[in-house]
Amino acid sequence: MSDEQSIELVERSQVSAKAAEFKAGGWRLVQISSVPTLGGQEITYSFDKAYRLQSVRTTVPNADPVLPTITGAYFAAFTYENELQDLVGLKVLGLPLDFKGNFYRKAMNAPLTSSNPDGKAG
Amino acid sequence: MGTRTVIPFGPQHPVLPEPVHLDLVMEDEKIVEAIPSLGYVHRGLEKLAAKKDFNDMVFVSERICGICSFIHSMAYSTAIENIMKVEVPERAQYLRVMWAEMSRVHSHLLWLGLAADALGYESLFMHSWRVREKVLDVIEETSGGRVIFGTCKIGGVRRDVDAATLDKTLKMFDDIEVECQEIVHVFAGDPSVHKRVAGVGILSKDDAYALGAVGPVLRASGVTWDARKLGYAAYGKLEWEPVVETGCDVPARVLVRAKEIFQSIGLIRQAIKKMPKGPVEVRVTGNPNGETIMRVEQPRGELVYHIQANGTKNLARFRVRTPTFANIPPLVKMLPGCELADVPIIVLSIDPCISCTER
Amino acid sequence: MGIMSKSPWILHYDGSSCNGCDIEVLACLTPLYDVERFGIVNTGNPKHADILLITGAVNEQNKEVVTNLYAQMPDPKVVVALGTCATSGGIFRECYNVQGGIDTTIPVDVYVPGCAVRPEAIIEGVVKALGVLELRAAGKAQTHTPTGKVKA
DSSP, X not given: OOOOEEEEXXXXXXXHHHHHHHHHTTOEEEEEEEEEXXXXXEEEEEEEETTEEEEEEEEEEXXXXXXXXXXXXXXXXHHHHHHIIIIIOOEXXXXXXXXXXXXXXXXXXXXXSTXXXXXXXX | OOOEEEEEEOSSOXXXXXOOEEEEEEETTEEEEEEEEOOTTOOOGGGGGGTSOXXXXXXXXXXXXXXXXXXXXXXXXXXXXXXXXXXXXXXXXXXXXXXXXXXXXXXXXXXXXXXXXXXXXXXXXXXXXXXXXXXXXXXXXXXXXXXXXXXXXXXXXXXXXXXXXXXXXXXXXXXXXXXHHHHHHHHHXXXXXXXXXXXXXXXXXXXXXXXXXOHHHHHTTTOOOOGGGGOXXXXXXXXXXXXXXXXXXXXXXXXXXXXXXXXXXXXXXXXXXXXXXXXSBOOOOSOOEEEEEEEXXXXXXXXXXXXXEESSSSEEEEEEEOHHHHHHHHHHHHSTTSBGGGHHHHHHHTXXXXXXXXX | OOSTTTSOEEEEEEOSOOSHHHXXXXXXXXXXXXXXXXXXXXXXXXXXXXXXXXXXXXXXXTXXXXXXXXHHSOSSOEEXXXXXXXXXXXXXXXXXXXXXXXXXXXXXXEEEOOTTOOHHHHHHHHHHHHHHHHHHHTXXXXXXXXXXXXXX
């Protein structure tokens, strides 16, 4: 497989600057995903350039669930960031298109968090 | 500046087989802004990973979408195989290519039909679907299913296909290729189709790349990128080049998909001819532990599986980023400046798959 | 055969299906299966429809849509649940956004299982629905109750 992958850990505050670096380097935003951990969420940003995948990862504690936006560099990130707000319950600061939790229509708030282990409404 | 009105497009619209919703901000007949919203078919299946065994998740992933079903299960299985370092037998790799390309042919024919319907060209719609049924016959002959194949599993594929059936498959595709040529000839050469769509839904090369477009939308804007070049399954051992068009508009997207039908038929032939003999699955024991981001090319574009496993039978995270999700920002970019009457065909030109997107 | 079953009009709604059953419903209308030769016409308008075909499970978002569509159809009417998800919630039964089969929201007359449901099975289900439609038009079939199941 030529699909090389590497993950770099960064502070939450550096996310926007890091995204701008990737943008300047000609990378394409592939995805933003979240993984629930004990007491927080791991957010992974993946970028592609010439079939190489490079990811940046940061952690967001449940006690302070805010995340800066990367839409300054990648406008298309608004879909992923609204998804994070809806399904994981984060607050993304500075979103240009903010659906305020209504991007998905769903039975419960923030279903994809560790505090919702069952994930079945009602 | 004229008066602005907001026209809701969808969720129920005659041209849409599935519910999606756009708020169109209009100035007279021109679109100024398009705001999407999702969730009419949101099921929340990523959460099922916490309840189902990782082996059973193959069935769930196959049912994320009933059109690219096999490619979903292949992506998921390959992701788990990468984590568990399972060597899949070669014959299974070639069979996976064969089935994946069959689903691409049926998906593109389905899309060409829907596009013809959106243009008001009903007989072309019916012909595309008539030929598609022949592809479904081959799929049924080889896998047993029509739209849900159920043949992929972690460690290989569930059933082998004997030599006689493979021969028959080749013959049937010779026939299908001729019929596809006739259909594509109408799409590419018919002046009324051309007049209707030329220059509609422009997405420049830079915008396509910057907004993260994938699949035929990206390639129709002149960017050479096809996830199959990553070489998963047996794609690394086959000879082919991504289809690229530079028109940046709806006809370019039609052409990319039309040419990909023939490319896929070519790949099916290669896969069948190069397919070695041998077993089609290996036994997989234990639970996965690790992480991977798996990318494959669906008919609609790059599909991403982010899997994190923690050594138990339930995955820590099962995350799917589908191609239509990535193509929403480009769609929002294409619409402003267009006429209201062009909205249906532009929305269709990204080949939206909503059940994929909303999971 | 009475008046009702000579040319039944069909309304199709996609609950939260994976598309598999939906494209099979569409396949029924295209040349190979071509249900129009039986006088079956696909309509987009619930007020013209006799038979409601639903694919996929009911979720939080569309339960009102399903109830509305059903309420808008004129009597006599028949509901056919197509595919495993529509009959029981299927593989997505345990999802947080899924409520269950169609009969958790509106009464269903004919259950057609299958994942994905085959075109032949869809046509058979519609033919069974015609029987129910005839009986109901003649006032002989049970009227609907929220969980009422009618053997066709």
